[in-house]
Amino acid sequence: MWEIPRRFKTSDLKAPKLVPTSKETNKMLKSKKKFAAIGAATLSLLVVGAGAFAQKHFMLSSALRPEVKMQLSASVERDSALVALDKSTVVNPGEILDWTMTSENDGNAPALDYKTVGHVPRGTEFVAGSAKAEGAKTVFSIDGGKSFSPQPMIEEKQADGSIKRVPAPTAMYTEVRYEWADAFAQGGKLSASYKVRVK
Template sequence: MKRSLGLGLAVLATCVIVPLAKGSPVLAQLRVATAELAQQVLRPEVKLVLEAAKQVQTVDDQGQSQLVWQPLEGEATVQPQDVLRYTISSKNAGEIPAKNLVITQAIPSQMTYVLATATGNEGAAITYSIDGGESFVAEPLVEVVQEDGTVTLEPAPAEAYTTIRWDFAQALEPEVAVQVSYDIAVK
């Protein structure tokens, strides 16, 4: 009985050791698992920073009026009709490229988007939502009932914009930064 148990263990050990020594699928699976684990550890780490500035009118040394952007920090006070610029800076602090980077920014209800002010790095597709972020298009349209009762599609007014989205087609490489911005007016 002891002899057949010892013989069985020897056969089992041979079955396990021989495939490992010859580069069998077991070893290949170990390599794949190690690669997958490394990919989980090495991932992009995208950091976003939101900054705001207020448009103010100043007078230069020659008495000329000019508009400048004054950074807002802490608890800033804004008034109706003030124009603010939000800037979002994004950097990949990770070790591998960040693919499919999308930055989405809601427009606060007490603000109105200033049309045609959204900017972004080259390669960023800018789209807008007028339905709270449910759908995005490059040029939002609304239905307008004409005096004769017909309905036409016209560009959405600035007050209808609810969300802006920047979609980057190219991967954000490690240590690379992008910046997007847009202007809003306080209601």
């Protein structure tokens, strides 16, 4: 049996924080008593102005945002043809599974620094050179997605007892991540794929 990977990452959008500065306000409040009323009025205007700015900015940021929908599909290579997979499909050792992740930005703003991650299911191993995504940089993980590199490295003990860093075998890959440098435009579609071999 095989499992459908469900771990995907997109860039998180964080609302900017409004941090009021209080140095000048404190100086005004500490001035002579005859300016206390002016200082209080100025402080009130600053607070009201900041609130209005925050509300306007929140309305703008909530109105313009990307909304990325993802779809995962898989097929198995059998008799020189691709057969679509579902949860009830049984796969055999040695068979190649093709995973395709399709992303569509249905929002009204581009997604910046868009990334998507494909999981290498347990009981399978990544097929070297199979990761494809137009316009994306591809990086890999061998530690369950904690770190990524174009070429993950491991330490290997040499015959003389020394330790040498060497490229990790693709059988150790646990995740494949695709990173797009260009903004993911609203209404745009992206596709990424990779293959795994059933052990």
